Amino acid sequence: MTTLAVDRTVDVNEAFAGERARQLDAVDRRRADLQARLDAGTLVALGDGRYRVNDPGSWDNGEIWIQNGSGLVVPQHGLDLSTGRAALYSAVPAWHQLGTVIEGGTTDVETVLKAGGIDFAVEKFPVLFRTPDGQLHELDDQRVTVRRDTNAGLGVVGNRYEVVQNRDIFAFLQALVGRDDVIWETAGALRGGRRVFVTMRLPDTIVIDPAGIADVVAPFLAAFNSHDGLTGYETVVTPWRVLCGNTERFALRDAKARWSTPHVGDPLLRIRQAEQTLRLSRSYYESYAAEQEMLLRTELAIDAYLEVVADVWAPPGEDESDRAKGSYRRFTDQMVHRFEANADKLGRNAYAAERAITEHLDWGRGVRPPKSMTEQAWRATQALEGDQDGRKTTAHRRLLTLVRR
Structure with missing residues (x-):
């Protein structure tokens, strides 16, 4: 499987x-x-x-x-605490030690709704305002969304806004994967219940080189719903199990496929489009696994690896300072060390090279701007140089050119 x-x-x-x-x-x-x-x-x-x-x-x-x-x-985890407890259900312990943990997870939606603190309904009510003469008036084209367990207002929305209830998310995801025995990974609420999330692990898993290194690629399907009118309903395929506001941000940032719909009409009728997106994401991962196995079979000398590194991080020009050149030499020495460490486990191949580059992007980048630059200038430079995902794509495509097909 x-x-x-x-x-x-x-x-x-x-x-x-x-x-x-x-x-x-x-x-x-x-x-x-x-x-x-x-x-x-x-x-x-x-x-x-x-x-x-x-x-x-x-x-x-x-x-x-x-x-x-x-x-x-x-x-700051950002979990909803408005009922006196953290609104989180999880099949694994959370880093912040909050919420309700059911080891190994459960397939029972009612249990997850209650444990995750999202067993509340949301309704729309008229928006009223009082004029200086004391008269109460209704704002015709606006409504306020209210969670009925606490009667807290969540947001002001338009007349055409349709509520997607928290319970609907589970039925939507079950329909998306075509099964009702889903083991739910996490569920919970953020920002007073304005934002709700549910995570499940996809039923298919890809194993890279099963007879060898047996690396498993197993993303999660995460659904996000808002009740404040700021965002729509969104489903993403991501490597992150959502546990809080921080991992919500990571899940959205690292999504491999996404599908979303606004809160108008009947959002839950648009499953066909979402199914197509999910199939595309599965195709993506299958293609990704095949490419990784090709990289694994491609021997790579250190000089060829450093050429790839130079394509991802351009070396300083001849007219640049000795300090810049020295800094780049130290950087390449670190990258060689990362390659050697991965090659010891995986062999001297293009797969080990990609691992080394990815590890640096995920774990080894600098954490503060140079003293000669303001924070604003540093952020601008980082933006011009491209983000880490762009560099990963550049490295992956460059390494694929070395594959003997």
Whole structure:
């Protein structure tokens, strides 16, 4: 049977959970580190015990962290706490140790709805306003969405807006994969219930080189629904198991396929289009696995590997400074070390080369701007140089040109 996932060597979910566990266990170190990070600019104080992470090479970049009662600064998970408990169900323990964990998961939708804190309905009500003369009027073309368990207002929407109930998400995903015995991975709510997510693991899995390295590629199907009118209903195929606001961001960022629909008409009737998108994503992963196996069979000398590295990161020109040239030499030395480490496990082939480049993009990039540049200039430079996904694509396509078909 074939299947979809992230390989065993670098599983993003395990890596993220492990990093979070190390962060949360090292309380004393984190307290001592706070001022150092503020001084370095990798943590920016926002006031009221809130901080924004400015660390482009880390999992945390862009997150908002908060200072708890013990003075420890911890990641803000963003889960809905409006009912007094974290709105999260998970088949595996979450890094923030919140929510309800049912080891191994469950197929029962009612259990997931309740455990995930999303067993509430949403209704639309008129938007009323009072004029200075004390008269109450209705805004004709607007409605307010309200969660009925707490009667909290979630957002103001247009007349044509149609609510997609949380319960509908499960039926939609079951119909999408054509089975009703789905084991649900996660489900929960963010921002007071304004945003809801459900994650399932796709029933198919792809194994690269089953008789050899046996790397498993097994993505998740994640659905996101909003009740505030800001976004539509969206389904993505992604390597991330959504557990909080941070992993929601990663899941959307790293999506391999996506399908979305606005909250107008009857969103849940558009399954045919979504099924086509899912089939395309399966084809993508099958094609991806075939390409990876070709890379695995392609021997690669170190000089050829460095040529690929130079295609992804252009070396400094002859007229550039000795400092820039020295920095690039140190960078290529690091890239050689990454290649050798992967080659020890996988052989001296193009697959090991791609692994080395991907590892650097995911884990080894710099975390702060040079002293000579402002943050704004650094961000502009990063944007001009292209994001990590673009570099991964460049490396993958370049390595495929070396394959003997």
